Amino acid sequence: MRLLLAEDEKDLSKALITILKHNHYSVDAVYNGRDALDYLETELYDGVIMDIMMPGMDGISVLKHIRDAGNPVPVLL
Numbered sequence: 001m002r003l004l005l006a007e008d009e010k011d012l013s014k015a016l017i018t019i020l021k022h023n024h025y026s027v028d029a030v031y032n033g034r035d036a037l038d039y040l041e042t043e044l045y046d047g048v049i050m051d052i053m054m055p056g057m058d059g060i061s062v063l064k065h066i067r068d069a070g071n072p073v074p075v076l077l
Helices: 010-022 033-042 059-068
Strands: 002-006 026-030 047-050
Touching: 002 010, 002 033, 010 026, 026 033, 033 047, 033 059, 047 059
Parallel strands: 002 026, 002 047
Antiparallel strands: none
16 A cells, blocks of 8 residues: 655654555655645555644645545544
8 A cells, every 4th residue: 555644743754654665555645735635646655644834734624635636545643
């Protein structure tokens, strides 16, 4: 399963990546909302774990953009 992790706290992100990879997930990590949106517009993911408060663009705005574009990927905020 391929996941996108969008979390601006790098220590937390690193810990989550370790846990997810240990459980056999493929994880791409980004650290701001703008990068999250770019990845979601160009790559296919089975799910997204996204922080709400990120630099560049908040998680709610990213979610609104991808839903408006018709992307139905499951998102955990």
